[in-house]
Amino acid sequence: MFTLCDGNTYQWTYRGQWLEKVSNVGEKESEVRERIGRVVPNGDFGFTLFIDESKMVREMALSTALCSYIDQWNTNLEVGGIYYGRQKGQRTLINTSLRQVQKRFNSTSVTASYFPEEPKNPIFQTETIPGPKSIALNKELGEVYDNHATYFVTDYFNSLGNYISDADGNKLLDVYCQISSIALGYNNPELIKAAKSDEMVNAIVNRPALACFPSTNYKQILEEGLLAAAPPGMDKIWTSLSGSDANETAYKAAFMYQHAKLRGDKAFTEEELATCMENKTPGASDMSILSFDKGFHGRLFGSLSTTRSKAIHKLDIPAFPWPRAPFPRLKYPLEDFETENRDEEQGCLYQLESIIENSPSQIAAIIVEPVQSEGGDNHATSFFFQGLRDITKKHGILFIVDEVQTGVGASGKMWAHEHWNLTTPPDMVTFSKKFQAAGFYFSNPDLQPKLPYRQFNTWCGDPSKAILAKAIYQEIVKSNLVERTAEVGDYLFEKLSSILSRFPDKVFNLRGKNYGTFIAWDCSSTDLRNKILAASREQGLNMGGCGDQSIRLRPTLLFEKEHADIFLGILESVLNKL
Numbered sequence: 001m002f003t004l005c006d007g008n009t010y011q012w013t014y015r016g017q018w019l020e021k022v023s024n025v026g027e028k029e030s031e032v033r034e035r036i037g038r039v040v041p042n043g044d045f046g047f048t049l050f051i052d053e054s055k056m057v058r059e060m061a062l063s064t065a066l067c068s069y070i071d072q073w074n075t076n077l078e079v080g081g082i083y084y085g086r087q088k089g090q091r092t093l094i095n096t097s098l099r100q101v102q103k104r105f106n107s108t109s110v111t112a113s114y115f116p117e118e119p120k121n122p123i124f125q126t127e128t129i130p131g132p133k134s135i136a137l138n139k140e141l142g143e144v145y146d147n148h149a150t151y152f153v154t155d156y157f158n159s160l161g162n163y164i165s166d167a168d169g170n171k172l173l174d175v176y177c178q179i180s181s182i183a184l185g186y187n188n189p190e191l192i193k194a195a196k197s198d199e200m201v202n203a204i205v206n207r208p209a210l211a212c213f214p215s216t217n218y219k220q221i222l223e224e225g226l227l228a229a230a231p232p233g234m235d236k237i238w239t240s241l242s243g244s245d246a247n248e249t250a251y252k253a254a255f256m257y258q259h260a261k262l263r264g265d266k267a268f269t270e271e272e273l274a275t276c277m278e279n280k281t282p283g284a285s286d287m288s289i290l291s292f293d294k295g296f297h298g299r300l301f302g303s304l305s306t307t308r309s310k311a312i313h314k315l316d317i318p319a320f321p322w323p324r325a326p327f328p329r330l331k332y333p334l335e336d337f338e339t340e341n342r343d344e345e346q347g348c349l350y351q352l353e354s355i356i357e358n359s360p361s362q363i364a365a366i367i368v369e370p371v372q373s374e375g376g377d378n379h380a381t382s383f384f385f386q387g388l389r390d391i392t393k394k395h396g397i398l399f400i401v402d403e404v405q406t407g408v409g410a411s412g413k414m415w416a417h418e419h420w421n422l423t424t425p426p427d428m429v430t431f432s433k434k435f436q437a438a439g440f441y442f443s444n445p446d447l448q449p450k451l452p453y454r455q456f457n458t459w460c461g462d463p464s465k466a467i468l469a470k471a472i473y474q475e476i477v478k479s480n481l482v483e484r485t486a487e488v489g490d491y492l493f494e495k496l497s498s499i500l501s502r503f504p505d506k507v508f509n510l511r512g513k514n515y516g517t518f519i520a521w522d523c524s525s526t527d528l529r530n531k532i533l534a535a536s537r538e539q540g541l542n543m544g545g546c547g548d549q550s551i552r553l554r555p556t557l558l559f560e561k562e563h564a565d566i567f568l569g570i571l572e573s574v575l576n577k578l
Helices: 054-056 060-073 098-106 112-115 132-141 189-195 198-205 218-224 243-263 270-277 303-308 338-357 380-397 416-420 463-478 483-500 526-538 559-577
Strands: 009-012 019-027 032-039 047-051 075-079 082-084 164-166 171-174 236-240 288-292 365-366 400-403 428-431 436-443 506-509 522-523 544-546 551-552
Touching: 009 436, 032 365, 054 098, 082 365, 132 544, 189 522, 198 463, 218 270, 218 463, 236 243, 243 303, 243 400, 243 436, 270 544, 288 303, 288 338, 365 380, 380 416, 400 551, 483 506, 483 559, 526 551, 526 559
Parallel strands: 047 075, 288 365, 365 400, 400 428
Antiparallel strands: 009 019, 019 032, 032 047, 075 082, 164 171, 236 436, 428 436, 506 522, 522 551, 544 551
């Protein structure tokens, strides 16, 4: 601990190096800690202290104190992405007051600090999108690769920030972002810097079989990135290869955990060892994973068995006979249907418990998305999810939260399930998409099998993706992007509500209030939904659908009010013309 000239006590803390203000309160002088900033090493010339600007407003004296601290410890200061302090080979220290810092912060776009050359509006080079070059390239690709789902062929070299470029040079405002997997915009310079680092090069050219030959720095990579971002109550991780794989490995962990509880300290029996090779019980488990109507959890065999969103995903594929339960179908706006929605959720919980109690085999785990994304952006309230947690606890069932699409800030929380304020954390939380890496978080060490090769494959994740996730998380913290996304989402929802209310015969059931930019609405038909998506692309806006007739928004975490205004203008124009 140390004391600055503002008279307050501070301390650097473990993992990610937070700067915390330490106060002693109460008769027993209990310590209260408040995070003021975050520290990231800066090579040979010290480190950078990233300050949350709202904390600086409350700590007026801290500004002067930091000036002297920076001088003493060779530190840089950034407030919301704006740099103050040393440059290499210089001794120019911050000499600005707190109010000047705050003024500069408020007047500068964080997105512009990453992408000063980002287009101000969509750019058109062809009369139609996709254009002729994109169509020709897609036809060529179709000779060797399945191209049935292609929107347009993309020029990633010339995509920038919130704008995606097609092969013809058209630049569209992208609020779909590779199906919700681009966190910090296209060609983010900080991610490019991470990609060019020696650490990344080493991880790529010497990709390790992590379970057998982990790299000397893998624990550090995890602790500075994925584990630093872990959901509350979780401090362990298993890394995998995709969102589907994350769920598959979580299912395996659940089955092995439940059977270990039943087996106790006993060794595997000869019968178990023999029958598992015949895909028969007792060696092969007859336990199940319960999922919900309209849920989506992936396209591998186990994850596809729990996917219930669209028949086309499941046709012709063998599946496990696992149970499903109804998911609430809420009415909107929520404030007008509180009683009806509470009854709907309570009814779903009653049916769930009945399914559990009448299941012919043990249910090892229940998996649920905070928002059923692929199935139509279906929401439920905290009442329902707390009810799920209570039921799983009561029946000894593991609770898996699938945050593959909802995680990493888009909901206005780092993890969408944080909105629920659960009395106890989930047992596992799966992730992928915006982190580029994939896997699941947990805290109970018994979810790790006690023998090698039970939870295993060649790669068991990818250090290069974990390095990228680390860089993504550090930028999210540095630029306060979760809180910013919540603010932009509130603005977007209010403006969108006003526009959609003028077309009630076309669009309705707007949802995602107070949920960041994780917003969606329904259209009157699948055909109209598809026409809106196509017409929006023609006007320079790339959106995506979900469910049977819904449109979902999945912009980057660097999507600002200026981008929202462009989006709103295009959408209103499209709705006026259809």
